[in-house]
Every structure is written in C-alpha cells, then in structure tokens.
Amino acid sequence: MLNHLGIQVRDFDASLAFYDAVLAPLDGRRLMEFPEAVGYGGSTPDFWLSPLGGAAGGVEAHIAFTAPDRAAVQAFHDAAVALGAEVLHAPRVWPEYHPTYFGAFVRDPDGNNVEAVCHRPE
Numbered sequence: 877m878l879n880h881l882g883i884q885v886r887d888f889d890a891s892l893a894f895y896d897a898v899l900a901p902l903d904g905r906r907l908m909e910f911p912e913a914v915g916y917g918g919s920t921p922d923f924w925l926s927p928l929g930g931a932a933g934g935v936e937a938h939i940a941f942t943a944p945d946r947a948a949v950q951a952f953h954d955a956a957v958a959l960g961a962e963v964l965h966a967p968r969v970w971p972e973y974h975p976t977y978f979g980a981f982v983r984d985p986d987g988n989n990v991e992a993v994c995h996r997p998e
Contacts, residue, residue, distance in 0.1 A: 877942060
C-alpha cells in the first residue's frame with residue numbers, strides 16, 4: 877500500500893549525514909537528490925528527507941500510496957476534491973522522477989501531503 881514516505885527535518889545537513897551513516901548498513905543510500913529533497917533506498921527512493929519549510933504548526937509528513945493504474949490516481953484526486961481537500965498538484969506525469977511516474981498530491985485534514993502514484997505507463 878505504501879509507495880514512499882517523506883519527513884521534514886530541522887537541520888537538513890545533519891540529517892543527511894545521519895541517514896547516510898545509519899542506512900548504509902541496511903543497504904540504503906542516496907538515490908535521488910534535489911535542492912529541496914533527497915531520496916534514499918536500495919533500488920528505488922522510498923524514504924525522503926526535506927528541510928523544514930516554515931511550518932509554524934508542526935512538521936509536515938509526506939505519504940505516498942501506490943495506485944494500481946492512472947484511473948485510480950484520478951479517482952483519489954476526485955475523492956479528495958469532493959471532500960474539500962487542498963490540491964497541491966493535480967494528476968499528471970512527473971518526468972523528473974521517471975518517465976511513467978503519474979501522481980496527484982493533496983493535503984489531508986491535518987495538513988500532511990498525501991499522494992497517490994502509479995508507476996505504470998498508460
């Protein structure tokens with residue numbers, strides 16, 4: 877059910893050094909790096925770190941759920957919109973992640989970034 881998880885950290889550089897060290901014995905390493913996030917994993921980046929971005933009320937989590945197909949991503953998005961959720965990113969392809977990454981991002985009632993993602997081509 878879970879595809880990947882992301883957490884925000886207060887000291888990005890210290891956290892990167894920490895996770896570089898503690899994940900290495902578990903065969904985890906940096907697989908993707910962006911200025912605002914670093915993805916760790918063995919073969920795919922399924923654990924992400926990003927710097928705390930001014931969240932006065934707390935720390936935002938990012939939770940991505942696996943969708944069986946693109947229609948399910950759209951249905952996830954539509955259900956969230958029907959409940960009044962804030963849309964962070966409408967369903968689309970994210971080629972910067974990989975050519976068939978199709979995802980939608982919304983906020984849950986507590987402000988967390990929740991995503992549905994399908995990795996299959998159309």
